[in-house]
Amino acid sequence: MAQVSLRKIVKEYEGGVQAVKGIDLEIADHEFVVLVGPSGCGKSTTLRMIAGLEEITSGEIAIGGQVVNDIPPRDRDIAMVFQNYALYPHMSVYENMGFGLTLRKFPKDEIRRRVENAARILDIGNLLDRKPKALSGGQRQRVAMGRAIVRDPKVFLFDEPLSNLDAKLRVQMRTEIKKVHQTVKTTTVYVTHDQVEAMTLADRVVVMNQGIIEQVGAPQELYHHPATRFVAGFIGSPAMNFIPARLENGAGALRMHLPNDIVLPVPASRTQRYAPHAGREVLFGIRPEHLTEVRATDKPNIATFQATPEVVEPMGMETLVHFWMQGAEVCARLDPAVPVEPGRPLTMAADLDQMHLIDPVSGRVL
């Protein structure tokens, strides 16, 4: 019984700045939900409102069915992991983890049992006597998680917990967090600006932008079926290419007129969907992984065009090439076996089954 419900949540700061503009979100019991978005999108504010660290201007937050708007953080039965760990510097690891239980007057042996159990899950049993300053960043992060686990709360809240770690440790701790969640199964709300973290950890990802929710969905769903241009551009790395195009209905078939006199046919499966938009300016969106060199593809629905790479970035497992189409930068991921060099034209193949058309005015994916 620990679902979290946000209903029409608004956060307005003094001076009328709205950080969160009326969001609705239902988080199920045991679910791992990641709030992701660029800085200033309201994701941290939302998390802090769930924690009770930030007052709600209007709307309603319920945890486990109980409205918590006016309940102080300590009575919400939540635990939070902060970006800078927020360990108490004068306490040992053991005291840090047991602090919440001590304040709640748990018996000593129960505290010991819980701390040792959490220490075993996180593999920090040998650090219990140390002070935080004698720990590495990754160890501190584990202790911060341990402090949350021992409380056995209804909800875990993570506020960018991996941002202070180096890249290698971040990947390692990401796996660790997922493992912990699979063990304790506590409902989790996790905030990050890193879409890779969001994709890898979440049962459901909530993409936020400028105080509103752009889209909620499973990672694969967001990747394959983004609802807006923002989500399409935010999820996936390198980001999706957006090329200005014009949708024309000619000789009974829909065509996209791209810059550089490139004309691509709309695949038959999409004709019906896009037909109402014929004659309009659109954005043609396609991910770099769906743009390849023509000889290296076996996809059925491809369209080919000529492009001249201007920048070539060999990555080992793939080669990224960048070219420009009337001001729009386009990136493609090529098989490293394909010989490419800047300035030498290539025949590119676009996998049109993976394309998206976006209304440039509303930003909606058509």
Place this chain on the structure above:
Amino acid sequence: MSGASVTRGAVAPPTYYKVGSIKRERRWALIGAYAALAVFVVFFLTPPFYMLVTSLKSSGEIADLSGNPWIVSSPTLENYRELLTQGNYVTHFLNSVIVTLAVVAITMVISIFAAFALSRMRFWGSTMLATGVFLTYLVPETLLFIPLFQIIGGLGLYNNLLAMILIYPTLTVPFTTWIMIGYFASIPKELDEAALIDGANHFQMLWKIFIPVALPGILAAMIFAFTVSWAQFLYPMAFLVSSEQMVLTVGIVSDLIRGDTFQWGKIMAGALMAAAPPLLVYAFLMDYYIAGLTAGATKG
């Protein structure tokens, strides 16, 4: 441009500077440091040394102008013995201890609570209040003792030791509050938020998190409050008249100077013993203070 390209690679440019050696530079730095420190030590230890020498002389030897004033010919502890057995010196000493302990305690309680509120609980006018606290520190005590005289008189505390316990905090609280605001402000906000979520109320947050974390700052503030109240001269001078109510600073002056007769030996002995407590406090608390500071500095 062209000059540089001609010389490059042809001949090494002449060195116009002396090639340094880390060892030699370090030696010179050390010599400089020792020399400066020696001057400093001589300058500041000369008065206490002269006090010590004088305190060990008999009145006759002090009055004798023929000998070298820096040397004791027949050392005696008579001045110390008389101070501790006759007169009110011991009373003055105890008075000073009582006032100082009370003032340090009152100061720390007020300034820790005030600083916690001013640095953490945002409320209407809190920024203005914080500035106001510091501004009161800038008002000189010589200006304050006239209105304070009225207040103390009105309370019937004239010539009463309790008045000192009431007045000294007006000197110490503003500055210690200011120090504590700075210390509390340096404690990351997430620490209180973590404590709030862990289940602490504001008082527990202060007691279990803020005070232990800000201990170096609290010690610094305590040392300040101690020094100010131990050495305070103007207020006891103005408000205390009978010898048994006096603290050391004014007691020595009023009891050991009779008209134009200065009992130099006892004055020096009394002043030396009066300087002992601050010395002890500094010697012990400084260790903790510095340990706290360096621990903070090297925290990764």
